[in-house]
Amino acid sequence: MKISYLVQILFAGTTPVNALSIRQAASKQATVNIAKSTGKAAFQASGWIYGFPDNGIEADTSIPENFIRDVKFIGSRAGGAQTPTRGWIEGYKSYVPRLNSTISNYHTTRKYGGTFILLVHDLWGADGGKIPLYPGDNGNWTETDNFLRQVAKDLRAFNMLEGLVIDIWNEPDITAFWDRPWNQYLQYYVHAHKLLRKELPEASFSGPSMAASPSLSNTKWQTWLSTVSGNATVPNIYSWHQIGAWEREPDTTVPDFNTLKNKHNLPDLPIDINEYAAKDEQNPGTSVYYIAQLERHNLRGLRANWGSTTALHDGLADLVAKDANKKYFPNGEWQLYKYYASMVGDRLATSASTDLLFDVFATKSSNGVKVIAGTRNTKAQYTLQVSGLTALGLPQSGSVKVRTFQFDWAGDAGAVGAPKDLGISNLAYTADKALITVNPATASTAYAFEIAGSI
Template identity: 55%
Template sequence: MTYLAALSVFSALFIGPAASLATRQSPAGTATVDLAKSIGPAKFLGAGFIYGWPDNGTSVDTSIPDHLARDIKFNSCRAGGAQIPAPGWAGGFDGYVERFKSALSNYRTTRKFGGDFILLPHDLWGADSVQGAGTAFPGDNGNWTESDLFLKQVAADLKANDMLEGLVFDIWNEPEISSFWARSWEQYLEFYVRAHKIIRAELPQTLISGPSFADAPTLTHDKWNSWLSAVAGNNTIPDIWSWHQISSARDLDLVVPDFNTLLVQHNLPKRPIDINEYAWPSEQTPAHSVFYLSQLERHDLRGLRANWGSGAALHDNMADLVFHNATTGSYSPNGEWYLYKYYADMVGERVATAASADAKSDVFAVVEGSGAKILAGTRTVQGTYEVVVSGLSRLGLPTEGSVQVRTHRFDWAGAKVDVGEPVDLGVANVDYSSDTLKLLVTYPTNSTAFAFELHGANYDMRPSAIFNLAAILAFGPQVFAQPLNLGNDAQIVDSSKDKLDSLQARTSIPGMVKRSEPSPKKSKPDGQCYFCKGVGGCYMSVAGKTLAFTIGAAPGLVVPQTSTHLWGRLD
């Protein structure tokens, strides 16, 4: 396509006067999508997090509404009672019991959603980075009696509380950092081997992960090499390799090949990999999340968001995807949660992608039937990047022509601000050639992400009826002056379950297809509108505190007694 043709689609991606679009901007790099090459079914690999669930004794947490987890297809948690007042095993058995209760509550909450639970025994022990200087560690003074008793106690309690299903035993967290392992490296290696053998004997069917280093592997990392040598030489190979991608860690496109080389050098097998903490605090925004999710999906790795809360905050807010809303008295999602919600809706087949050469822009994409969805974001930068999409013929399109593209923008205003559903920037037909589409995307901030939806030329993205649920509910408690039946093909904006339930409690509207659409506007000059698809006579108006839809004779819309329906404040 020409960049002038693309301008009409992506003008909304730019911040500033329209005149800024008059000239083509040179992209800083190009990320690519190959629709023709599948890499497996959608798995939502990055939809986990560390801690994030409120403790509720030993019971399931009920304070965070279920839909906030289900809507993002939450699938894994990692916890072990860290940073609660009880000090853990190192401070006495009673301290261990309280931490185990915390882990049990988090386990039960995770399993309610069908997620895997990665247990953190270092937190049960009490080495949670805030322990006192006199805290004992496994193997102190060459005595392993206490740590052996600890591991066997944990195993017994896991069995007694029916915690084996969906369990992963993560032997020790970030042992190369002194705040988590304040002893010699040799003592850690000996502990790891002993712990692996004890857990394998006590819990033969339970998966073990390790080493969960803070540092990603490199070919010359001495502790990675010595640990790999130790597990190879002692037949204590974990079922799941694990490490963290945080701070200035190299991207997975570089790390994974190096790790595979290390496995060959140490004669070790390829096994599943957990990136069981990802994203530094400043990188927990929609744009950065797209970057990490894209890398995880490309390399088929499970990922859990890092949690940077402390104390009680560590045990809350789904690792800063939601927050306590003082206005509602409940939890609300922030801008990043909406990104994960969209990611969870990316069903179908994952397709091949590649990041830009500077490793600052990345994409994730799926194909379902004749449609494709693409997430695009950046890492730490704002600016202009190109997204090149090849293989359009997979969508039933010819090798050249035009394709409908809908664009959504994901905004960010901090971890404690609900910015609402992604902004729908509309649909346009975009020209392409050689089976390839080129999109020039300007990211207005280093936190902004975009989604692009592509469909064949015969697909009409406009629904027969659109209702902006958020706009309706914004007027306060609402009632219909008359019952209104929209039919099965109607669609609404912002159909999150709590808002949909709120509307259904006051109206006769049945459950609708969940899909973001632009708010209904007054009819176009030619008389067409989204409500009636050309029949005419439909518009939305606001007068004071009253919202009115006047509906024309649209097929599938049943309007009893009157053609105007009002939503007004009850107060």
């Protein structure tokens, strides 16, 4: 398949017809500025929630190492959810199997150099559905304190404090995970934070891990921020979920969060998007979209995991699957994340299209520039403007070689090989910028562009 069938190269405006096309495309245009760095590449989006098989209390070895190392894995998040026992709410003996699962996942995560985020609510047993007891019921904190002290004791006993972040409760803003009054959650957060800080002063904490991303009108966000500000219980890491178009995207939620944070005189701290992408958003094109958003705002991101029971504890959050012989193989998303892991060097300044449905991530190294581009589940034509070509040692006008790759998608369990090499094109440009029009083959397709220079 020739490159011109899928990716059109537009000159940077030499005729009235071309100029008109460019003006019409501007509202659906993403940008890359090769001359502006935003820091070193750190593979911020290469984490996931659960996804590792349990192996007693030892690291798992069943998934071949290359599937984890090749995507530059950065971290996971777990706490024994959906294992056969219910957790602390049914007693210590029911808690232990969830603890063992957590210990195994911790060791697997650390084996690959990742940060492990502990899901306290899963150890308690609040992993969806009705449960008989929540922390602080009827104003009684005795059971909560016994639980939290046991967790702290076990974390220390099993040497789990290195590379650990304690997530005080997950999705407290929805009844599936907190079926009690909001004020009771706020009391629990302060209570748990202070107790665990005392028991584990060297530990890091994250919160509030809400299902809803920050917005100026969200009263739960406002009251949580007010509560932590007034009770000296600010976490080390702010956290929330970014799942689905209904929760917008970091380009809009991060500014809202900063407004709310500043209103309550809270400090600037790292942010975890500790679950990202709805199930129907997990494909190469939309994964690029999330990668671009996370990287632009310097957010650590963990892919959401939509598996249940044993499937939750396998498959690296649907990056790999197993064939009839139980042998693991990669799908199209894994291929995209593997390419993303090759994007070393400096991150480049980018912007999304104004309709916020097309986005790009780019890096520059001694080998040139790499750009990945994708839409948010949208099959429509968009324009990519690449400026600052002189930063590659190129003249203000001329031509540059661009190699294009295509990332296909055949579903979670669809085996997909390396991206298709669509060949090299000579891209003409003027005024230190070039335009590439991207017309994706499907709403799930992603592309990579490699731009050579004289650096």
